[in-house]
Amino acid sequence: MRRKFNFIGLVQFIFMILSAFVVGFILNFAQTNDLIFSKQIVFQSNVNTYLLTVLILFLIYLGLYGLFNRFFVSSAIFFVFFAIYAVADYLKVKSRSEPILPSDLVMLKNTKGLLGMVTPKIMTIVGIFLVVIIVVFVLLEKFFGKKMLHFNYITRIVFVALVAICIGSFYKANDADSVTYKILTKAGYTNYASNVNQSANSNGPMLTFLGNMHVDVMDKPEGYSKEKMESIVKKYQGVAKSINRKRSNKNLSKQTLIFVLSESFADPARVPNIKLNKDPIPNIHNIKSKTTSGLMMSSGYGGGTANMEYMSLTGLAMNQFSDSLQSPYTQLVSKQDNPLNITNSFKTSAAIHPFHGNFYNRSTVYEKFGIKTFRNIDTTGSLKLKYADTLPEMEYVSDESAYKDTLWQINQKKGGQFINLVTMQNHMPYTNNYTNNPYKVTGSGVSDKSRSQVENFSRSINYTDDSTKEFLDELDKIDKPITLVWYGDHLPGIYDGNNIYQYNVQEHETDYFIYSNKYAREHDEGTTKLNSNTQVTDPNGFIPLALEQMDQKVTPYYALLTQVQQKVPAMAKNIDEGTNSLYVNKKSQTVSKLTKKQQKIMSDYQLVQYDLTVGKGYIRKTINK
Template identity: 60%
Template sequence: MQKKNRALHIAQIIFIIFSAFLVGYLLDLSQTGSLSYAAKTVFQTNVSTYIVTSIILFLIYMGLYGLINRFFYSSAIFYIFFAIYGIANRLKVIYRAEPILPSDLALISNAKELLSMVTAKVVIVVVVAIIVVVAASVFLEMRFGKKLLRFKVIPRVIFVVLALISLGSFYTANREGSLTNKFLAKIGYSDFVVNINWSANTNGPMLTFLSNVHIDVMDEPSGYNEATMNKLVKKYQGVADDINQDRPNNDLKKQTLIFVLSESFADPKRVPNIKLNHEVAPNLQNIKKNNTSGLMMSSGYGGGTANMEYMTFTGLAYNLFSKSLTSPYTQLVTKQNHPINIANSFDTTAAIHPYDGNFYDRNTVYQKFGIQTFRNISTTGNLALKDVSTLPYSPYVSDQATYNDTLDQINQAKGGQFINVVTMQNHMPYLTKYANNQFKVSGKGAGKNLQQVKNYSKGINITDTSTQKFLNELDKINKPITIVWYGDHLPGIYDGNSMSKYDIVQHETDYFVYSNKYALEHGDATQKINDATQITDPNGFIPLALKQMKQKVTPYYALLTRVQEELPAMAKDSVGSNPNLYVDKNGKRVSSKDLTAKQKQLLKDYKLVQYDLTAGKDYSKSTINK
C-alpha cells in the first residue's frame, strides 16, 4: 500500500463499516416505518442483534469487493440490492404485515405480476435511482478506481468465503443446540412464532430472514423408504376395511363438519388451588355429559393456538416434529403443496376468524389447505364478516357474533361443507371488567392474577351461554351437521401454580363432539361415543368426528382412528427435556418405554406416515387418503 494512498484506503474501510451500520439501521426502518422506533431498537433495546446484522452486512460488502475487486462497482451492487430489499420489505409490511421471507423468493419467477402490484411511481423512482447509481459508479470507477484498494487473489478468496460462511451459518439457526442457535440466543434474538412480524420488529428483517432459511421438520424414522410406505398403505387399507364394515355412511361431502376452536377455553374449576363461588360453564357440562366429550391434551399454555389448529386439520402430532419446528403453520405448511387435511374431503370449505387474517400466516395456510373462503376482520365485500360486535369494554369480537357468521356460512351451501372457526372473545389480556360479574375467585393458584381469573371466568361463562344458543340453532337446521368444539389451551394467568407439579392438569382443556337433531334422526350420526374419549389430543378429532358421523375411512383415517383409540393422548411437554408428554385415559403420565409392543409398532407407523407427509418423499401421499 503506497503511503500517499494510505489515507484514501483507510477512508474506504471506514466508509464500508459506516455503510454496514447505516444499511442495518435502514433495514430496521423499513420494518418499523418509524425513525424513533428504529433508533430505539438499534441503539437501546436490541444493540446486540443490530451489531450482528451490521457485521454480516460488512462481510457481504467485503465479499462483493473481493469478488469484483472494484470499489465503486461493489458499492453500487451493495446499495442497490439492499435498497430494493428494504423497499420490498417495507411494502410487504404495509400490505401484508410481515417481512420478506425465504419462501418469497419463489415469487421472483412471477416478477411481472409482482410489479403490477406496485404503483408506477415507485417503479419509476427505483429504476431512475438504479440508473443514476450505476452511471455514477461507472464514472467514479473510471476516474478514481486505480487509486483505490485492489486485492490479490488470496485476500479476495478470504473475503468471499467469510461472506458465504456468515450467511451459510444460518442454515442451522433453528436447530436447537447448534452453534448458530446458541449464539443467537446469547445475543438476545427473540423468536415470536405467533407473529413473525414481531420477530422482525425486534431482531431486524435480515436476521429474521436468515433464521428462516432452513427448518429441520422431523428426524427420519428408521426403516423409512418407498417399500415401507407402500406396505403401510396396504396395512391400513386392511384396517380401514375392518372399520368400514360397521360404518354405513360413505359420502362425507353430504354432511357439514364444523371445527370450533374456542380461544383459551378451559374450565378454571379443574385448575389446582383455584376456588369459584359458582359453576362457570353449566351448559357446557351438560353438553359434555350427554354427548361425545372429554379433555384435550394441549401442547400449549397461554399460547400456541395455531399449533392445535394444525393438528385438528391434519391429524398429525406436534410433539413428533423436531424442536426447531415451533410453528407448523409458518415454518412448514407455507412451504407445502396441497398437504393432506380434513378439508380435502369436502367440495365446499370455509374458515372464519374474527381477527387479523395474517396471524400465523393463516391467509397462506388456509389456501394451502384448500379453504375456499376465509372471513376475518380484514376481508371486505362478500367475504366481510357480517357481525363484528363485541362485549362491553372488550376489544375482541364476541363468540355470539362469530357463531352468527358461522350460521350464515352454513346456510350459504345447500349441501355439506367443512367450516373451521377460531374465536377471539377470551383472548388475553384479561383486563375487561364485565358488568354484573357474579364470580368470586380465591386460592393461591392465580398468584397476583385473581382479578384476571375473575374476568376470564365471566368471559367463558358468556361463551357457555352463547355456545348453547348456537347448538340450539344447529338443531333447527334440516341437514346433518356435526361440530367438534374445543379449547386450545389454558390462559397463562395461573402464576401461583408450579408447572412442573401441575404439568398435566394445566394442559387439559374441554372438548365435545355434537351432532344436530337432523343428523341423529336420519342416521347420519350417533350422539355419544364412550370408548377412548376421556382424554384425547387435537390430532384425534378427525377420527372421533368420523366415528360420530358413522363415516367410512381411508387408510390414513384408519391409522388416525387406531392412534386415537389405542395410544395415550400426546402433547409437546413444556417441562423437562423430553418433548413428548403421553397421558393415559386416567390422566396419568405414561412413558414411551411403558407402551406395549403393539402400541410401539402403532406409534412407529404413525411417525413414518407423518415424516413421509411432511419431511419425506411423499411416497404415500397419492394413495393413503383415497
C-alpha cells in the same frame, strides 16, 4: 488533533462494548423476569454464553455503525430495536412461557393486531421510553455528530460483513458437524430439545432465537422407503375395511362438519390451586355430560393456537416434528402443495376467523388446504363478515357473532360442507372492566396481581357458555346432518401462582365435546355420545372421533388416525426436559413407556407424517382414497 481523534474513537468503542454488556443482561432479565436468577446465569453458571451474546450484540452495533456511518443514529436504532425486542420477549414469556422465535416474525405483517394484545399501560411506558431514547440521540447527533468517528466505504463494508457472517453462521447451529455448533457447544450452549423456554433461560433469548433460524421439519424415521410406505398403505387399507364393516355412511361430503376452536377456553376451576365462587360454564358442563366429550391435551400454554388448529385439521402431531419447527403454518404449510387435511373430503369448505386474516399466515394456509372461502375482519365485499359485534366490555368480536356467521355459512349450502371457525372473544389480555363481575377467585394458583385477570376470564367464558348453548339449539333446528367438534386450544397464560412443570398435565388440558344435531341423530348420521377412548384425547384425534360420531366410513389414513386415537395414549409436545413427547392416559396420568403394540402404531404414524410433510410423498395419492 490525532490524539483527540483516537481518544474520541476509544470512548465510542468502550461505550459500544459496555452497551452490549448492558443490553445482554437486560435481554436475560426480560426472559427470566428474575434479577437474582439473571445475575446467577450471567455471572456464574452461563458466563460463556453471555459473553457470546455480548459479542454478537457488539457486532450488530458495529454493523449498524458501518451501515449508517453515524454514531448516534446507529446507537438510537440499536437501543430502540433491543428495547422493543426485550419487551416483546418479556410479554411472550409471560403469556406463553416461550421466547421470541424466528417463526414469530411473520406476525409483524399485522402490527396493529399485535399492539391490540398489549395493555395500554405497557404501550404508554414503552412509547415514552422510546421517544426519550430517540430525542436524546437526535440531539446528540445534532450537536456532537460531526466529532464522532466516520469510516471509509471499505471499513463500513467490513463492519456490515462481520455481522452478516456472524448471524448467517447460525443457519448451521443445529448441525453437529458445523463450526458454529462446535463453537456454541464449547461456549456451553445447550439446546434443551423439549423445552425452548428453558433453552432461552439458560442460553439467553438471543442465542435461542438465532439457534432456531434454520428449521429441520422432522427427522427421517428409521426404515423409511417407498416399499415400506406402500406396505403401510396396504396394511391400513385392511384396517379401514375392518372398521367400515361396522359403519354405514359412505360419503362424508354429504354431511356438514364444523370445527370450532374456542380461543383460550379451559375451565379455570380445573386448574390446581384455583377456586371459584361459582361455575362460569354450567351449560357446557351439561352439554359435555350428554354428548361425546372429555379433555384435550394441548401442546401449548398461553398461546400456540394455530398449532392446535393445524393438528385438528391434518391429524398430524406436533410432538413428532423437530423442535426447530415451532409453527407448521408459517414454517411448513406455505412450502407444501395440496397438504392432506380434512377439507380434502368435502366439495364445499369455508373458514371464519373474526380477526386479521394474515395472523399465523392463515390466508395462505387456508388456500393451500383448499378451503374455498375465508372470512375475517380484513375481508370485504362478498367475503365480509356478516356479524362483527363485540360485547360491551370487550374489544374482540364476540362468540355470539362468530356463531351467527357460522349459521349463515351453513345455510349457504343445501348439502354438506366443512366449516372451520376460530373464535377470538376470549383472547388475552384479560383486563376488561366488567360491571358487577360476579366471579371471585381464591387460591395460590394465581398471584394477587393476576387474580383479576382470572376473574375477568371467568366472566368472559361465561358469555361463551351462553352463546354456545344457543348455537347448538340453532343447529338442532336445521334439517340436515351436522356434527360439531368444539374445543379449547390452550389455557390462558394467567395462572402464575402454579409451577407449570409440577402441573404439566393439568395446565395443558382443555375442554372438548363433539355434538351431532337432532337431524343427524334421528337419521343415523350422528351419535349422541361415544364413551370409549374419549376421556382424554389430543387435537390430532378429532378427525377419527368425528368420523366415528358420524358413523362414517374411513380411508386408510383415517384408519391409521383411528388406531392412534383409540390405542395410543393422548399425546402432546412436552415442555419438560428429557423427551419431546408427553403421553397421558384416560386418567390424566403420564405414561412413561408405550407398549410394543403402541410403539408399532406410532412407528407407522411417524413414517406417514414424515412422508406427507418432508418425505418423498410416496403415498400422498393413495393413503386418503
